[in-house]
Amino acid sequence: MTKSGSLTQEARFRLKSSSEYSQASFAWVTSLLLTVLLLFNSYDLGRQEFRPFLLTALFIYLFFTIIQSVLMLLIRKDLIRHGHVSASTRRVAWIQLLAICSGNIFIVTAAFHLIKKAKQVEYTFAVYMLLTQLFVIGVSALNMFKPYVSDTFFPAMAALLLILVIDLVVLIIVAQYTAASIIPRWMMGVSILLILTSVTGNVFALLLGISIIGRYRRQGKQKSNFWNDLWDRLAPNVTAMSGMFFIIFLFSISICSFFTFDYSMAVENNYSALLQPPSLAYPLGTDDFGRCLFSRIVFGARISLIVGCLSTIIPVIIGGVLGAFSGFYGRHTDNIIMRLLDVLYAIPGILLAIAIIAAFGANTVNLILALSLGSIPTYARTMRASVLYVSTFEFVEAARALGYNNRSIIFKHIIPNSLAPMIIKSTLTIGGAVIATSSLSYLGLGVEPHIPEWGNILKLGSTYLETHSYLAIYPGLAIILLVLSFNFLGDGLRDALDPKLEKA
Numbered sequence: 001m002t003k004s005g006s007l008t009q010e011a012r013f014r015l016k017s018s019s020e021y022s023q024a025s026f027a028w029v030t031s032l033l034l035t036v037l038l039l040f041n042s043y044d045l046g047r048q049e050f051r052p053f054l055l056t057a058l059f060i061y062l063f064f065t066i067i068q069s070v071l072m073l074l075i076r077k078d079l080i081r082h083g084h085v086s087a088s089t090r091r092v093a094w095i096q097l098l099a100i101c102s103g104n105i106f107i108v109t110a111a112f113h114l115i116k117k118a119k120q121v122e123y124t125f126a127v128y129m130l131l132t133q134l135f136v137i138g139v140s141a142l143n144m145f146k147p148y149v150s151d152t153f154f155p156a157m158a159a160l161l162l163i164l165v166i167d168l169v170v171l172i173i174v175a176q177y178t179a180a181s182i183i184p185r186w187m188m189g190v191s192i193l194l195i196l197t198s199v200t201g202n203v204f205a206l207l208l209g210i211s212i213i214g215r216y217r218r219q220g221k222q223k224s225n226f227w228n229d230l231w232d233r234l235a236p237n238v239t240a241m242s243g244m245f246f247i248i249f250l251f252s253i254s255i256c257s258f259f260t261f262d263y264s265m266a267v268e269n270n271y272s273a274l275l276q277p278p279s280l281a282y283p284l285g286t287d288d289f290g291r292c293l294f295s296r297i298v299f300g301a302r303i304s305l306i307v308g309c310l311s312t313i314i315p316v317i318i319g320g321v322l323g324a325f326s327g328f329y330g331r332h333t334d335n336i337i338m339r340l341l342d343v344l345y346a347i348p349g350i351l352l353a354i355a356i357i358a359a360f361g362a363n364t365v366n367l368i369l370a371l372s373l374g375s376i377p378t379y380a381r382t383m384r385a386s387v388l389y390v391s392t393f394e395f396v397e398a399a400r401a402l403g404y405n406n407r408s409i410i411f412k413h414i415i416p417n418s419l420a421p422m423i424i425k426s427t428l429t430i431g432g433a434v435i436a437t438s439s440l441s442y443l444g445l446g447v448e449p450h451i452p453e454w455g456n457i458l459k460l461g462s463t464y465l466e467t468h469s470y471l472a473i474y475p476g477l478a479i480i481l482l483v484l485s486f487n488f489l490g491d492g493l494r495d496a497l498d499p500k501l502e503k504a
Contacts (some may be wrong), residue, residue: 011080011440019236020085020114025239027110031068035061036103064099064107071096075114090114098243103138105131105245116176121231122211126171128245129204131413133164136252138201140260142294145280149262156259157413163197167205170194174208182218191216201252233496238491243485247305250482254302266295266452275468283462284474287460293471296452297478303453304482307364308434311371312426319376320422323383324415328391328406338384341377349374350436357445366488367446371436375429382425387419393417420497438479454479 015021038061042054096111112127113119124138137160143149170190177183194209214227234240270290278285284293326337344352353370360366389397391414399409440446441455449456454475461471 014079014083015076018075018079018085021072021075022236023110023113023238024068024075028065028068028072028107029178031104033067033493034070051172052287060102061147064096064102064104066452067095068107068110071114072223084113085117090117091501092280096158100131101135105135106242107195107244109242113204115270116175119235120174120179120503121228121235121262122174122177122208122421123171124231124235124241125204125211125303126167126174127204128241128248129208130164130167130171132202132204132245132249132252133167135162135249136160136202137164138257139253139298140156140256142214142280142283143261146265146292150260152259152456152491153262160200160256160260163200163202164223166193166197167391170208175231176453183212183219187212187217188216199255201248201255203248203251215221225481230496234492237492238377239493240495243488243492246481246485247489250303252306257302258299261298263295265292265449266299267291275464276468277468287457287471288464291452293474296457297454299452299456300457300475301478301482303364303447303451304479306431306436307368307371307437307447308482308486310368311375311437314368314372315375315379316422316426318372320383320415322376323380323385324387324410324418326380327384328410328414330337334384334477336381341380344373345377347374352437352445353436353440354445360447362448364447364451367437367440371433375433378429379422382421383418386421387414390414390417424490424494424497427486427493431486431490434479434483435487 016109031151035058038054038058041051042058043050056291069091071092074092075085078084078086078089093111093114096107097115099107099111105455108128108131111426131461137157138155140157140160143153171186173190191209191212194205194212198206198209211227211231268291270286273282273286273290275288276286277284277288282292284297285291287296322337322341326334350372352374356373357371396409396413399413438448438453438455438458441453442459444459448457456477457475458472461468461473463477464471
């Protein structure tokens with residue numbers, strides 16, 4: 001191979017292995033797609049006129065997309081010539097932080113990622129924690145344009161703004177530390193404060209607090225940490241972290257909406273505002289009963305997350321225990337458990353759910369139980385396979401030699417070391433549970449019709465596809481984004497937990 005050829009191969013390796021370049025490229029592509037989407041929606045074909053708000057957003061997105069394209073080319077040039085991103089290129093990223101005003105999470109995340117050269121796990125958590133808080137405040141603030149707000153709106157917004165200031169200060173502090181830095185004792189108080197602020201649903205604050213405590217306790221000890229190793233492999237995965245951000249954002253806004261949103265806007269009829277187009281007062285318009293679609297989608301996120309998560313956690317626990325006993329004891333125990341589960345596995349999950357709901361009635365509890373029951377055999381098979389593999393390890397034989405009983409060996413040694421496939425599978429299948437929830441609600445067999453749930457909202461909006469298509473588009477997009485987010489996170493966890501995929 002010629003010298004020029006080797007340089008080309010080396011340059012390709014640098015670009016491929018650079019997390020800054022991959023994240024900048026991802027941000028540019030997504031921002032470009034959003035800009036094109038705004039371009040097509042900025043002109044009203046029916047009225048033959050431009051929409052001022054969307055036209056303004058178009059120019060803002062176009063501005064930051066152009067800068068992002070220049071920044072991406074600068075990163076590419078630096079990597080090819082010098083093998084690293086120069087300080088001058090990193091300084092350009094400060095401009096992109098202003099994109100937070102437009103809500104462009106992809107460009108802002110890429111900018112934070114580029115500004116700091118040596119990024120620790122705590123820095124990544126701090127960045128996403130701040131962005132989650134900002135988006136929750138931004139979405140909640142849209143209620144100020146409504147005819148009225150909830151009684152707790154202003155105190156809740158004040159509390160959220162105070163937490164935002166705390167998050168910003170913590171981000172500045174965390175950004176000063178490197179891998180070799182000593183964490184002072186007073187940071188333990190900061191970590192406790194972060195854990196307390198996570199009551200708003202901002203799980204990134206909880207993760208950051210736990211990470212700081214763990215790092216403080218590990219100081220001076222030379223040993224590998226599974227927690228940090230996992231996040232070190234997961235953090236560079238742009239799609240996985242974007243999915244995780246959207247999930248935690250929905251979780252946080254679902255909790256904060258108890259205080260910042262008025263539930264009556266989502267359930268009470270308002271015949272003076274029937275089928276209103278999107279506006280500041282009604283960001284996503286109103287339905288055929290005059291209910292705010294924006295509020296209904298926000299409150300509907302609670303149901304989708306609760307049903308999706310609970311209908312996954314229940315079969316994970318039950319199926320995991322059954323699979324563990326089946327794989328550990330084998331023989332007759334294995335045959336009895338697995339043959340009974342095969343009978344259940346032979347019935348299609350969605351048909352089993354329909355039968356249970358038809359027999360016991362359509363409500364949230366029955367929906368969770370119906371979806372959970374059909375998933376137990378799948379998780380039991382996954383756990384059984386993992387237990388059969390883990391049972392061959394030497395530490396299991398050592399536990400037997402030390403006199404541990406079978407129950408202790410199963411729950412203290414085998415199950416903890418068999419959880420990785422279960423975690424990956426559960427993350428990937430929560431999206432399917434969300435789709436099943438919405439599908440059953442769409443058919444009238446899920447959540448009660450009067451409750452704002454994405455499937456119910458989509459069912460009502462589907463009757464107005466030709467005249468008011470936004471009534472079906474917005475809840476449909478919400479379902480798609482949530483399912484994609486869980487799938488992206490599941491793929492990222494699979495790559496991070498699979499030792500065969502670790503980089504040398």
